[in-house]
Amino acid sequence: MIRKGSAVLHRFTLSTKTRNIHLEGCDYHDLLKQLRALDGIPEANYMDFRRGGEKVKQAILGSIAALFDAGTAPADTITILGCGSEGSFTENLLYFNDYIEHGRDGGRGQLFVGTLPTTPLCEVAIALNMHGPAFHIDPGSDGEQLGEELELCFADPAVSEILLLEFENSSLRVSCLERGEDEEGKSCVF
Amino acid sequence: MTDGRCAVIGAELVCACGFGKEACIRELYAGRDAFVPVDRFDTERFPTKLAGTVPGLRAKGDSPLCLPMLEFLAQSVAGLPESTPVLIASTVGEIDRLYNPMRRCTLNLLREDTLKLFRKSRGRIVSAACASTNAAVDRARRMILSGISETVIVAACDLVSEFAFSGFASIGAMSDGMARPYDRNRSGLLLGEAAGILVLASEKAAVRHEVSAWIAGSGMSGDAVHITAPRPDGAELETAIRKALGAVPPEEVGAIIGHGTGTKYNDEMEINAIRRVFGGSIPLASAKGACGHTLGASGMIQAILALEALRRKTLFPQTGLITPEPGAERMVSRKEQNISGNFALSLNSGFGGLNAAVLLEARS
Numbered sequence: 001m002i003r004k005g006s007a008v009l010h011r012f013t014l015s016t017k018t019r020n021i022h023l024e025g026c027d028y029h030d031l032l033k034q035l036r037a038l039d040g041i042p043e044a045n046y047m048d049f050r051r052g053g054e055k056v057k058q059a060i061l062g063s064i065a066a067l068f069d070a071g072t073a074p075a076d077t078i079t080i081l082g083c084g085s086e087g088s089f090t091e092n093l094l095y096f097n098d099y100i101e102h103g104r105d106g107g108r109g110q111l112f113v114g115t116l117p118t119t120p121l122c123e124v125a126i127a128l129n130m131h132g133p134a135f136h137i138d139p140g141s142d143g144e145q146l147g148e149e150l151e152l153c154f155a156d157p158a159v160s161e162i163l164l165l166e167f168e169n170s171s172l173r174v175s176c177l178e179r180g181e182d183e184e185g186k187s188c189v190f
Numbered sequence: 191m192t193d194g195r196c197a198v199i200g201a202e203l204v205c206a207c208g209f210g211k212e213a214c215i216r217e218l219y220a221g222r223d224a225f226v227p228v229d230r231f232d233t234e235r236f237p238t239k240l241a242g243t244v245p246g247l248r249a250k251g252d253s254p255l256c257l258p259m260l261e262f263l264a265q266s267v268a269g270l271p272e273s274t275p276v277l278i279a280s281t282v283g284e285i286d287r288l289y290n291p292m293r294r295c296t297l298n299l300l301r302e303d304t305l306k307l308f309r310k311s312r313g314r315i316v317s318a319a320c321a322s323t324n325a326a327v328d329r330a331r332r333m334i335l336s337g338i339s340e341t342v343i344v345a346a347c348d349l350v351s352e353f354a355f356s357g358f359a360s361i362g363a364m365s366d367g368m369a370r371p372y373d374r375n376r377s378g379l380l381l382g383e384a385a386g387i388l389v390l391a392s393e394k395a396a397v398r399h400e401v402s403a404w405i406a407g408s409g410m411s412g413d414a415v416h417i418t419a420p421r422p423d424g425a426e427l428e429t430a431i432r433k434a435l436g437a438v439p440p441e442e443v444g445a446i447i448g449h450g451t452g453t454k455y456n457d458e459m460e461i462n463a464i465r466r467v468f469g470g471s472i473p474l475a476s477a478k479g480a481c482g483h484t485l486g487a488s489g490m491i492q493a494i495l496a497l498e499a500l501r502r503k504t505l506f507p508q509t510g511l512i513t514p515e516p517g518a519e520r521m522v523s524r525k526e527q528n529i530s531g532n533f534a535l536s537l538n539s540g541f542g543g544l545n546a547a548v549l550l551e552a553r554s
Contacts, residue, residue, distance in 0.1 A: 087295035122542025133410035
C-alpha cells in the first residue's frame with residue numbers, strides 16, 4: 001500500500017509530507033483557520049470543531065490535512081481506522097474526575113460522549129460527511145497486526161482509501177493510504 | 191449464495207442470566223428478565239437502581255472484575271493453539287481499573303488479561319462503540335477468508351460500572367422503569383454486563399469440528415450525522431445490512447436479533463432500517479429487555495441467541511414488550527415466534543452512528 005499523503009500534529013503545529021505544508025497556530029481554532037485558507041481544502045462541516053475535546057480537534061484537523069496532502073476528496077469508500085494503546089484513557093479520566101469532583105451528582109454528558117476511542121473517528125466522519133466503516137484497534141506493541149488490519153481493509157474491493165489515525169503522546173499522525181506499491185516497488189511499512 | 195463464509199465452532203457466554211450460554215437461552219426463551227438492584231456503587235442519584243449484573247460476580251482483591259468471566263470463558267478456548275489470534279470487542283474495557291497505578295488505558299489492560307488467561311500470544315482490541323462485537327466478527331471473518339488465520343477467537347467484555355451508569359444518566363438515555371425495546375412507550379435503556387467468545391474457523395478447518403452455524407456475511411457503515419443520535423431514517427444501517435446480505439435475498443432471512451436498546455431514537459431508526467430492507471413482517475427481538483445494554487458485548491449475546499434461533503427455528507419472545515412501536519406490530523411479539531429461512535441477522539449500532547450487521551446461516 002502507498003501513503004498518498006499524511007499529516008502530523010503536535011500541539012498547535014501541523015505539517016504534511018507530500019505538499020510540505022507547515023502551519024503553526026496559537027490554538028486549534030487558529031490552525032483550522034489557516035488550514036481552511038489553503039486552496040483546495042476538502043469541503044467539510046467544520047462547526048467550530050463541534051463539542052470535541054483535544055483529540056477530536058486533532059483528528060479533524062489531521063484528517064482534513066492528510067486528505068488535502070493526498071489530493072483525495074472525502075468519500076464513503078474511505079475506511080477510518082484508529083490505532084493506538086492510549087485509547088480514550090485521558091478522556092475517561094477527564095469525565096470521571098469531573099463527575100467525582102462535582103460530588104457524584106450527575107456527570108457531564110458533553111464529557112461522557114468523548115470517552116470512547118471511536119469518538120474522534122466519528123467526529124471526522126461527521127465533519128467530512130463520510131459513511132464508511134470506522135473503528136479503533138489496539139494491537140499492543142505488535143506492529144504487524146496493524147499491517148494485517150490495513151491489508152484486511154484493502155481486501156474489501158469497496159474500500160478505496162484508508163484514513164489511518166495514530167495517536168501517541170499528545171501527537172497525532174494521520175495517513176491517507178491507497179492500494180499499490182511506490183515507484184521503487186515498495187509498500188509503506190508500519 | 192454468500193460471498194464467503196466461515197464456521198462458528200465454539201460459543202460461550204456470561205451475562206446477567208448467569209455463567210454459561212444455556213442460562214441466557216433458557217431465561218430469554220422463558221421471557222424473563224435478569225435485572226436486579228445494583229449493589230456495586232450508590233445508585234441513589236440515578237433514574238434507576240436496576241441493571242443486568244452477572245450473579246455472584248465479585249472481584250478478587252484488587253483484581254479486575256472481568257477476570258472471573260474471562261477465566262470461565264478460557265476453558266472454551268483452552269484446546270486451541272497458542273497462536274490463535276484473539277479479537278477483543280469492548281467499549282472501555284476494564285473500566286473498574288480506571289485509576290490503575292500504571293496509568294494505562296483500560297482497553298489495553300483488557301487485551302493483556304484476555305491473552306494471558308486464554309493462553310494466546312496474539313490479539314488486538316477492536317472497538318466500535320456498542321457495535322464492537324459485530325465489528326470484531328466482521329474483522330475475524332475477513333481474517334479467515336483472506337487466509338491470515340484458519341481459526342480466530344472473537345471475545346467480548348463490558349461491565350456495569352459507575353462510569354457507564356453516570357454517563358448514560360447524564361445524556362438522559364436511561365429508563366426509570368423497565369427496558370422495553372421496540373415498545374411504543376419505551377423510556378430508555380437499562381445497563382447490563384457480559385463477556386463471551388465465538389470461535390470462528392475456515393470451511394476447511396471446520397471439517398474437524400462441530401459447526402453450530404456459519405457467519406455468511408457482515409458489513410459496517412457510518413451514519414455521520416451526530417455523535418450520539420442515529421440517522422432517523424435508518425438509511426446507513428440499511429447499508430450495513432445490505433453489505434452483510436450480499437447476494438442472499440432478504441426473504442431468506444428468518445429472524446433479526448436487533449440492537450433494540452429501548453431508547454426512542456435507536457429503536458425507531460432500527461425499525462426504519464429493517465422495514466427498508468425486509469418490509470414490516472420479519473420476526474424481530476432484542477436481548478436488552480432481559481439482559482440490559484451490555485455495550486460492546488451486545489453483539490455477543492445476540493450472536494449466541496441467533497445460533498439458538500437457527501437451531502430451534504424459533505425466535506425468543508420480546509421481554510418487556512407491552513405495546514409494539516407503530517411499524518413493528520408484525521415484527522415483535524411477547525410470544526416465541528416461528529421462523530422460516532436459513533439465515534438470521536444480528537444488528538449493532540453505536541455512538542457516533544457506527545453500524546455493523548452480521549448474517550448467520552443455519553448449519554446444513
